[in-house]
Amino acid sequence: MDLSLTKEEAAFQREVRDWLRRNIPRRERKAEPAEFGDPKRIIELKNWQKKLYEAGYLAMGWPKQYGGRAEPYGDRRDLLMRQTIVNEEMVKARAPSIIGMMGVQMVGPTLIEFGTEEQKKRFLPTILDGGEIWCQGYSEPGAGSDLASLKTRAELVGDFFVVNGQKVWTSNAQFADWMFCLVRTDPGAPKHKGISYVLIDMQTPGITVRPLVQMTGDKGFNEVFFEDVKVPRQNLVGELNAGWRVANTTLSHERNMLGSTTRTQQMFQGLLHVAHTTKRNGKPASTDPVLRQRLAELAIRVESMKYHSYRQLTDLLRGRSPGIGASVNKLVSTELNHAICALAIDILGDYGVLDRKSRHVVDRGIWPYEFMFTLGLIIGGGTSQIQKNIISERGLGMPKGA
Numbered sequence: 001m002d003l004s005l006t007k008e009e010a011a012f013q014r015e016v017r018d019w020l021r022r023n024i025p026r027r028e029r030k031a032e033p034a035e036f037g038d039p040k041r042i043i044e045l046k047n048w049q050k051k052l053y054e055a056g057y058l059a060m061g062w063p064k065q066y067g068g069r070a071e072p073y074g075d076r077r078d079l080l081m082r083q084t085i086v087n088e089e090m091v092k093a094r095a096p097s098i099i100g101m102m103g104v105q106m107v108g109p110t111l112i113e114f115g116t117e118e119q120k121k122r123f124l125p126t127i128l129d130g131g132e133i134w135c136q137g138y139s140e141p142g143a144g145s146d147l148a149s150l151k152t153r154a155e156l157v158g159d160f161f162v163v164n165g166q167k168v169w170t171s172n173a174q175f176a177d178w179m180f181c182l183v184r185t186d187p188g189a190p191k192h193k194g195i196s197y198v199l200i201d202m203q204t205p206g207i208t209v210r211p212l213v214q215m216t217g218d219k220g221f222n223e224v225f226f227e228d229v230k231v232p233r234q235n236l237v238g239e240l241n242a243g244w245r246v247a248n249t250t251l252s253h254e255r256n257m258l259g260s261t262t263r264t265q266q267m268f269q270g271l272l273h274v275a276h277t278t279k280r281n282g283k284p285a286s287t288d289p290v291l292r293q294r295l296a297e298l299a300i301r302v303e304s305m306k307y308h309s310y311r312q313l314t315d316l317l318r319g320r321s322p323g324i325g326a327s328v329n330k331l332v333s334t335e336l337n338h339a340i341c342a343l344a345i346d347i348l349g350d351y352g353v354l355d356r357k358s359r360h361v362v363d364r365g366i367w368p369y370e371f372m373f374t375l376g377l378i379i380g381g382g383t384s385q386i387q388k389n390i391i392s393e394r395g396l397g398m399p400k401g402a
């Protein structure tokens, strides 16, 4: 693993840093919870994504004909390095989050691999510039960890699928334009073999979105009901009844997205700030021996996670498959993010649990908010237990549990 930047990469890093300094809205520099529900905020974040894409800093590893940056920066290896530099600089600069992440990181790469040319032409441009936002219709009331048990039915009638059923925990469905959705197209087949992957326009008649309130108080995810919803046959991705493979490709991209090391590093920097600026017995909390021990333990976990991600990057650069790396990332980073928030709250004491609306709130209430939000991410995208099953069975070759 070579950890040093080449001369060209170091110059690129300076260019990105400079661009971010000039382009991030001033008020964004303080970390704040991702309040996606607010329509004004949604527009702001869409504009930010467009700006980032137009500057050439988003999805750089995508093929050029689909909006990636094969030129002027040369080959894919080079682009992967440059995308890593951009991601790291965005964290350091406290750039706003990318609202169309599920498009850019999940359905976009899946369409590049499995989509028809028409689907790529139709969907990829607006995925990149934030013009259309996507949501993920996988989970159902009886199908979470055991996703293949899903029951939402799609019957092929002429040139359309007619969809009936219900999804649940669908993040961002309340403002998404499209859903990538798993439906059962052959109820008679073994459960993994009768599933298809379809793209559904959220404005289609027969769709009802009912928001669910999370413990953060936000309405971040939803129940989605389908009643005789007509979906054009050309919105099928991959082969009919072969959606399980397509679904798993998206899931692997999702785990990498949720397992972002940059977000964890940003949170840890925030924790250090809390430790240095909060007083304990008249001195900065960071000088307390017990807290220092806990900070050191987290620092070690953050560093080892960072090096794990570099090792994965090296594998990618050398054309090797990362294997179960995506599950390791997801497991480690989501658990770690939650532990970082827990320590920040401990350091802040009573102030650490104040509601965001309180006038005494510290850091605009980000710590208790993120403490609750990160708990959700330990569950979303496949729970920690499921990641451990994947790592032990597929990675370590241990026997399958009963």
Ligand SMILES: Cc1cc2nc3c(=O)[nH]c(=O)nc-3n(C[C@H](O)[C@H](O)[C@H](O)COP(=O)(O)OP(=O)(O)OC[C@H]3O[C@@H](n4cnc5c(N)ncnc54)[C@H](O)[C@@H]3O)c2cc1C
Pocket: 135, 136, 137, 138, 139, 140, 141, 143, 144, 145, 146, 168, 169, 170, 171, 172, 221, 376, 377, 379, 380, 381, 382, 383, 384, 385, 386, 389
């Ligand atoms: C914040 C958040 C956002 C989400 N966003 C989306 C979204 O946008 N789209 C979407 O489709 N879904 C979404 N989900 C749903 C998520 O994918 C599921 O909640 C998750 O897969 C777990 O399924 P479940 O809730 O049905 O729990 P269950 O599968 O019922 O699991 C309950 C408990 O049993 C454990 N368990 C289950 N099976 C096993 C096993 N084989 N071995 C060991 N332990 C096991 C689990 O780890 C868990 O602790 C989201 C969830 C959250 C929390």
